[in-house]
Amino acid sequence: MSASPIFLGVIGVGGVGTAFLQQLARLPNAPQLVVLARSSQTLLAPTPAYSPAIPAADWATAAATPSLTKSGALQAEEIATYLASAPGRAILVDNTSDISLARQYPTFLKKGISVVTPNKKGFSDDLSLWKDIFASAAEGKALVYHESTVGAGLPVLSTLKDLVATGDEVTRIEGVFSGTLSFLFNTFAPASGSSDAQWSAVVAQAKELGYTEPDPRDDLNGMDVARKLTILARIAGLEVSSPDSFPIESLIPAELASLPSSADGITQFMSRLPEFDAQMANVKDTAEKQGKVVRYVGSIDVAAKAVKVGLQYFDKDSAIAGLKGSDNIISFYTKRYGANPLIVQGAGAGGDVTAMGVSADLIKVVERLR
Numbered sequence: 147m148s149a150s151p152i153f154l155g156v157i158g159v160g161g162v163g164t165a166f167l168q169q170l171a172r173l174p175n176a177p178q179l180v181v182l183a184r185s186s187q188t189l190l191a192p193t194p195a196y197s198p199a200i201p202a203a204d205w206a207t208a209a210a211t212p213s214l215t216k217s218g219a220l221q222a223e224e225i226a227t228y229l230a231s232a233p234g235r236a237i238l239v240d241n242t243s244d245i246s247l248a249r250q251y252p253t254f255l256k257k258g259i260s261v262v263t264p265n266k267k268g269f270s271d272d273l274s275l276w277k278d279i280f281a282s283a284a285e286g287k288a289l290v291y292h293e294s295t296v297g298a299g300l301p302v303l304s305t306l307k308d309l310v311a312t313g314d315e316v317t318r319i320e321g322v323f324s325g326t327l328s329f330l331f332n333t334f335a336p337a338s339g340s341s342d343a344q345w346s347a348v349v350a351q352a353k354e355l356g357y358t359e360p361d362p363r364d365d366l367n368g369m370d371v372a373r374k375l376t377i378l379a380r381i382a383g384l385e386v387s388s389p390d391s392f393p394i395e396s397l398i399p400a401e402l403a404s405l406p407s408s409a410d411g412i413t414q415f416m417s418r419l420p421e422f423d424a425q426m427a428n429v430k431d432t433a434e435k436q437g438k439v440v441r442y443v444g445s446i447d448v449a450a451k452a453v454k455v456g457l458q459y460f461d462k463d464s465a466i467a468g469l470k471g472s473d474n475i476i477s478f479y480t481k482r483y484g485a486n487p488l489i490v491q492g493a494g495a496g497g498d499v500t501a502m503g504v505s506a507d508l509i510k511v512v513e514r515l516r
């Protein structure tokens with residue numbers, strides 16, 4: 147007997163989405179791709195057959211396929227209705243960073259459409275949305291997997307969930323949670339050797355390498371790390387109301403804080419950032435005078451219900467100071483592991499490694515739906 151078909155909608159074909167499509171094309175028994183969308187265009191497999199499916203290669207190849215129905219941007223509800231009407235179970239992969247789409251996850255889930263995503267917004271916004279997402283999944287008998295929302299493809303959420311589900315008591319989670327900020331400090335203020343790189347030039351490089359959020363200010367203002375800690379804290383059992391409910395240290399120069407959040411605002415920010423290179427050089431020098439390096443870290447003290455995000459100085463021979471590239475390091479202190487934490491370490495940003503977490507989640511969902 148052949149397995150029942152599973153239908154897939156993918157929204158977002160940027161750095162992560164493009165790498166995800168490449169991985170999807172190589173998956174054995176992959177679900178049938180019937181929706182592929184970016185901000186202003188949508189491709190659909192024609193109804194009522196939902197066939198032929200969209201080739202899972204890249205946007206250009208898919209967009210050039212004549213048999214598909216093409217339109218501008220569709221409302222999330224329209225995509226949910228289309229997927230829910232397919233002759234089998236359906237999965238949505240959200241590869242955007244769009245909060246409006248994330249707010250519609252309950253609409254998809256209630257219709258029985260599972261959600262897989264690296265988009266942090268839905269899981270780190272108001273606690274009410276977190277609760278609605280998981281209640282809607284239960285109602286629709288649908289699944290939600292979001293491993294790449296923390297530590298990109300690194301097994302961070304699966305590890306924490308396993309610790310909690312097996313009855314361990316997580317007391318503290320700490321480390322480096324941003325691939326971008328890790329890369330910036332590892333490059334700008336290395337623990338061994340020296341660097342004369344300017345802060346703004348390294349920020350531009352991190353953007354170019356695909357490590358930053360679509361708006362790099364979301365990394366530099368600490369909000370990306372705060373969102374990740376909110377997600378981890380919630381899985382560890384803390385009811386964190388929102389990612390701005392605890393202090394966050396921002397690295398955005400005060401003079402640039404009020405630039406608009408538009409694409410033009412990003413361009414203005416990037417072009418004016420070099421004016422403020424001396425500010426970060428000062429931070430680096432202050433640490434160096436103490437024989438240390440500066441790094442951007444976060445921590446969750448579960449018992450004290452305290453979440454902290456910001457700069458800290460580290461000895462040059464510490465594990466955090468010695469990180470390379472975009473590496474994250476996440477230490478889980480638990481009752482079972484005692485004084486020696488369970489540590490997850492490796493690349494925490496980049497299209498390929500993030501897409502790996504999304505593809506692995508997709509495989510898990512497909513296995514559970516079949």
Ligand SMILES: NC(=O)C1=CN([C@@H]2O[C@H](COP(=O)(O)OP(=O)(O)OC[C@H]3O[C@@H](n4cnc5c(N)ncnc54)[C@H](OP(=O)(O)O)[C@@H]3O)[C@@H](O)[C@H]2O)C=CC1
Pocket residue numbers: 157158159160161162163183184185186241242243244247264265266294295297298325356357358359360494495496497500
């Ligand atoms: N980059 C990384 O290292 C990591 C990223 N993530 C997360 O992965 C997600 C994607 O990141 P990344 O690929 O770097 O981002 P990009 O900016 O490269 O790509 C975003 C994609 O989403 C599309 N998009 C945006 N809004 C909408 C919308 N409303 N409807 C349809 N499509 C939309 C864009 O369309 P268009 O092509 O038309 O512009 C684009 O294709 C983000 O949530 C990010 O936080 C998580 C971990 C690591």
Ligand SMILES: N[C@@H](CC=O)C(=O)O
Pocket residue numbers: 294295296297298323324325326327357358359365370494495496
């Ligand atoms: N911009 C983020 C991407 C992964 O979540 C980061 O730099 O960590």
Ligand code: NA
Pocket residue numbers: 293294295296297298299300301302303503
């Ligand atoms: Na992860």
